[in-house]
Amino acid sequence: MKNSTPAETTEFEDFKKVCSIDSLKEYKGKRFFIDDIEVAVFKIDGEVYALSNICPHQHTALIYDGFIEDGCVVCPAHGWMFNLKTGRMPADSKGLDSYPAKVIDGNVFIKVIKKELNW
Numbered sequence: 001m002k003n004s005t006p007a008e009t010t011e012f013e014d015f016k017k018v019c020s021i022d023s024l025k026e027y028k029g030k031r032f033f034i035d036d037i038e039v040a041v042f043k044i045d046g047e048v049y050a051l052s053n054i055c056p057h058q059h060t061a062l063i064y065d066g067f068i069e070d071g072c073v074v075c076p077a078h079g080w081m082f083n084l085k086t087g088r089m090p091a092d093s094k095g096l097d098s099y100p101a102k103v104i105d106g107n108v109f110i111k112v113i114k115k116e117l118n119w
């Protein structure tokens, strides 16, 4: 599996430590698994953003490998764009789940929210 790292189990108010801020490259995504959820993490001008790594178009796990343009990540498969802050597609309320991220003492913490299926 390319560029994939399991998150550490350090917890901080439901936030999970995933890596050090220095291990993220600017404008280059990295994939993590947090509580079985696949998350794409980006560092843009020192800010950290966390989005679902699964593109809603054809459910490919490639968001982490997308390039950054106009505050959006562009899925490398077919070019759908998602806002880094909200996960939403431009001019659409749909998109990727976005997760709160914070940096404490040089480490990146992310809080994932699992969606329960109601059948």
Ligand code: FES
Binding pocket: 055, 056, 057, 058, 059, 060, 075, 076, 077, 078, 079, 080
């Ligand atoms: S799978 Fe992402 S745009 Fe098609």
